[in-house]
Amino acid sequence: MAPLSWDLQLLNVCAALLLLLAFAMLSQRRIVTLVDLLALQGAVLCVATALVAWRTGKSHLYLSALLTLGLKVLFLPWLLRRLIRRLDVYWDTEPMANIGGTMLLGLLIVIFAFGLAQPISALANTSTKSTIGIAVAVTLLAFLTMITRKKAMSQIVGFLSMENGLFFAAMSATYGMPMVVELGVALDVLVAMLVLGVFFFQIRERFESLDLHHFESLKEEK
Amino acid sequence: MNVIALLTQGLEIIVAVAAAPLFLGWINQCRAWLQNRSAPSVLQPYRTIQKLFNKDAVIAANSSALFRVAPYIVFGAMTLAAAIIPSMGTRLPFTAAADAIALVGLLATARVFMALAAMDSGTAFGTLGARREMMVGFLAEPALLMVIFVASLISATTSLPAISEHLTTEAIGLYPSLAFTAVAFTMVLLAENGRIPIDNPATHLELTMIHEAMLLEYSARHLALMEWAAALKLFNYACIGFALFLPWGIAAGAAAPNALLLAIPVLAVKLVLAGSGLALIETVSAKLRVFRAPEFLATAFLFAVLGLLVHLLLGA
Numbered sequence: 001m002a003p004l005s006w007d008l009q010l011l012n013v014c015a016a017l018l019l020l021l022a023f024a025m026l027s028q029r030r031i032v033t034l035v036d037l038l039a040l041q042g043a044v045l046c047v048a049t050a051l052v053a054w055r056t057g058k059s060h061l062y063l064s065a066l067l068t069l070g071l072k073v074l075f076l077p078w079l080l081r082r083l084i085r086r087l088d089v090y091w092d093t094e095p096m097a098n099i100g101g102t103m104l105l106g107l108l109i110v111i112f113a114f115g116l117a118q119p120i121s122a123l124a125n126t127s128t129k130s131t132i133g134i135a136v137a138v139t140l141l142a143f144l145t146m147i148t149r150k151k152a153m154s155q156i157v158g159f160l161s162m163e164n165g166l167f168f169a170a171m172s173a174t175y176g177m178p179m180v181v182e183l184g185v186a187l188d189v190l191v192a193m194l195v196l197g198v199f200f201f202q203i204r205e206r207f208e209s210l211d212l213h214h215f216e217s218l219k220e221e222k
Numbered sequence: 223m224n225v226i227a228l229l230t231q232g233l234e235i236i237v238a239v240a241a242a243p244l245f246l247g248w249i250n251q252c253r254a255w256l257q258n259r260s261a262p263s264v265l266q267p268y269r270t271i272q273k274l275f276n277k278d279a280v281i282a283a284n285s286s287a288l289f290r291v292a293p294y295i296v297f298g299a300m301t302l303a304a305a306i307i308p309s310m311g312t313r314l315p316f317t318a319a320a321d322a323i324a325l326v327g328l329l330a331t332a333r334v335f336m337a338l339a340a341m342d343s344g345t346a347f348g349t350l351g352a353r354r355e356m357m358v359g360f361l362a363e364p365a366l367l368m369v370i371f372v373a374s375l376i377s378a379t380t381s382l383p384a385i386s387e388h389l390t391t392e393a394i395g396l397y398p399s400l401a402f403t404a405v406a407f408t409m410v411l412l413a414e415n416g417r418i419p420i421d422n423p424a425t426h427l428e429l430t431m432i433h434e435a436m437l438l439e440y441s442a443r444h445l446a447l448m449e450w451a452a453a454l455k456l457f458n459y460a461c462i463g464f465a466l467f468l469p470w471g472i473a474a475g476a477a478a479p480n481a482l483l484l485a486i487p488v489l490a491v492k493l494v495l496a497g498s499g500l501a502l503i504e505t506v507s508a509k510l511r512v513f514r515a516p517e518f519l520a521t522a523f524l525f526a527v528l529g530l531l532v533h534l535l536l537g538a
Contacts, residue, residue, distance in 0.1 A: 012536045016398035019532070023524060100520035107527055114535055133535050 007055050008127065014048040015131040018168060019110070022141040025161055026106050026148070029093045034157045035080045038164075042072030045164050052128060052171055060179045061171075068167070071186055076160060076193060083197050084153065089210060094151055102148055106141055113137035120173060128172040135172050139165030152203060152210040156196055163189055230311035230473070230482060237486070238304035242457035243267035243450065245493055252501030253424075267453060274446035282343040282439055292339030293440070293447035299332035300454040309461040310485040311473040312383035321380040322370045325462075326363065329414075332451070333359050340436035351435025354512060358420060358432065361519035362413045368526030369403045369410065372533055373466045376400070382462070386469035398536065402529035404467045408503070409522035411459045413515070415452070418504040420515050430512060460496050461489075468492060 021041045028034050046068040053061030084090055117133035124132065142165055146158035163185070170177045177185075200210060207214040247264035254261030263269075281290065305316045306325055320328070337352035374380045376397070377388035413420045416433035425431060437448050465472075471488030473481035510518055 012532075013398045013401075015536070016402065016528075016532045019528060020402070023528070027521070099517050103520055103524050107524060110528070110531055114531060130536050134532075 007051055011048060011051050011055075011128060011131065014044050014051065015134040015168075015172075017044045018048070018138050018164075019134050019141075022138045022145075022161065022165070023103065023106060025157065026141055026145050027099050027103055031094065031151065031153050031157075032081070032084060032090060034154055035077050035084065038080075038157050038160055039073055039077040041161060041164050042068060042077070045168060046073060048168065049171060049176075052175060055127070056175055058175055061176050063179065064167075064176055064182050067182070067186055071190065072160070072164065076189075079193060079197065080153075080157070083200060087153075087200060087204060087210065089151075089153060094149060094154055102144070106144060109140045109144060110137040113140050124173050126172065126175055128175075131172040132169060135165055135169035137165075139169060141165075150211050150213050152196075152200055152212055155212065156193070160189065160193075226479060226482075227311075227313045227315050229479075231305065231314050231316055233482070234307075234309055234311070234314065235301060235305050237489075238307075238309065238454065238457055238461070239301060239450075241493075242453040243271060245457050245460065245497060246453040248494065248497040249456075249501050252498045253505060256501055256505040267449070271446045271450055274441075274449070275443050277442040279442035279444055281441075281444075282345075285343040285439070288335075289339050289342045289439070290444070292335045292342075293444040293451070295335045296332045297447045297451040297454070299328050299335075300451045300458060303328050303332075303458050304454060304461070306382065307458055307461045308383040308386050308465050308469075308472060310489055311482055312387045313473075314383055317381060317383050322374065322382050322385070323367070323380055325382065326366055326370065329455070329458075330359070330363060332455070336436055336448075340439070343439045345439060347435045347438050351432055351438075354432045355436060358413050358515060358519065361516055362410045362522070365406055365519060365523040365526050366410045366414075368523065368530060369407045369466070372399055372403045372526065372529045375530070375533055382465050386465045386472060389466075389469045390472070397533075399529040399533035400467060402525050402532065404463075406522045406525035406529065407463055407466065409518065409525070411456075411463065412500075412503065413519055413522070415456045415459060417500065419507050419510050419518055422509050430509070457493075460493060463496070464489070464492050 018041060021037055021044065025034060025037050025041075028037060046065050049061055049065035049068055053059070053065060113136040114133040117136045121129045121132045139162055142158050142162035145161065146155050149155050149158060167182075167185075176182065204210055244264060244267070247262075247267045250266070251261045251264050303325055306314065306320045306328075308314060308317070333355065337355050340348035340352040340355075342348075370380070373385050373389075376399070377385045379385060379388070412418065416423055421432040422428070422430070423433070425434070428434075433452065437445060440448055471485060471492070473485045
């Protein structure tokens with residue numbers, strides 16, 4: 001096999017780490033650790049973005065790496081931790097029945113995502129095109145994380161992780177979205193987080209729990 | 223087939239059989255240091271084996287011949303496995319007959335006979351241990367095979383010496399796939415050898431034991447062989463790990479005798495480091511409940527398959 005240049009090798013390592021972290025989130029029971037993993041995923045994404053920026057010389061990618069660092073590594077995890085403290089769910093764990101089964105399902109999803117991304121990779125003309133499959137897989141795995149969780153907090157973490165995956169997909173397919181779109185998405189995520197933070201308190205006041213399956217019994221009450 | 227190749231082959235078997243208890247003793251020494259207690263001498267496993275060989279064997283009245291031959295089969299399988307793992311040189315005449323998949327089969331043969339012998343005398347503990355061992359085995363085996371497949375894909379062969387030869391000659395690069403599979407392999411090693419997250423090697427007579435439960439009915443020379451085979455199994459696993467992930471320093475190709483002489487201290491250094499690393503892992507982790515073992519091994523399998531997928535996608 002032809003030896004790759006070191007920056008591309010490092011990028012591949014970053015992509016592999018993102019995939020690994022997605023699986024770690026899928027199998028993590030403790031909510032605080034889930035937030036730590038999210039911050040770590042953001043950090044890896046930031047490194048990957050900076051690497052692509054260095055490789056292609058596109059200055060707006062440096063900006064989005066900075067944005068990732070500020071928003072996804074520092075601010076959002078801080079906000080989530082603060083929420084966890086104030087909601088007093090620090091020691092909460094998610095009762096998950098079958099982690100092994102979920103992970104095997106995750107593996108199938110990864111294979112599906114790799115197959116799905118193959119035609120896209122064939123069309124893309126970026127040097128990072130081989131990582132598109134991983135980006136799609138990370139997005140779908142985050143989606144699976146959201147589906148398998150019942151607690152509102154871990155669903156939010158899944159949502160943010162999905163955004164990470166989408167961001168990485170855009171970066172590997174086309175070297176990132178236009179700056180305006182990226183800023184818009186970042187703002188959206190931020191506002192969504194702030195609104196949901198308020199929402200959590202309302203949910204807990206109403207149901208005395210953050211477990212979302214209480215929503216299902218809403219109609220039968222009264 | 224020349225004289226040096228035969229010499230290498232003989233040396234590998236002798237070193238493996240002779241040094242396996244020492245490796246076990248070294249791990250126990252490291253564990254004792256980390257746990258702040260004074261350790262038995264590193265030669266303790268040899269003393270135990272010698273003591274057991276000098277005793278009279280007691281065999282359960284209702285056990286069959288299988289019970290008596292099993293230790294010899296298990297020990298033989300492990301010795302044969304040691305012969306086809308390239309721990310020092312890659313020109314091994316025996317490896318033409320068996321590749322890495324056959325090696326996994328050989329290890330499985332030993333496991334099956336051990337479990338059958340444990341069930342043979344009909345005690346509750348033996349059956350319990352055998353069932354648990356088979357549960358761990360059937361989960362660990364696919365993970366081990368996946369690990370071997372990744373290394374095989376990278377070097378386009380399933381022969382272990384050829385894999386290590388390929389990896390030593392290849393320019394050093396970052397292989398995310400190999401990193402994943404190395405983690406998976408470590409987890410399989412811990413599970414297969416009854417080390418701490420799955421089984422506690424230091425306890426005897428505990429309800430959660432796996433390996434010890436299977437050996438409860440054995441005594442004297444049979445027990446000595448079983449213990450020796452267990453040490454040899456650990457040694458073999460360590461050497462498989464070196465062959466796949468740290469092949470540097472072994473005498474590759476049609477090696478001169480001096481390369482072979484150099485390979486012995488290199489192997490010793492690797493074993494010392496691996497032993498202390500293993501002791502560290504065992505000290506910082508807690509034993510899992512038996513029902514959590516499938517989760518642990520599913521994670522190992524996941525790591526190995528991720529390695530495979532990452533290799534297929536990124537080619538690295």
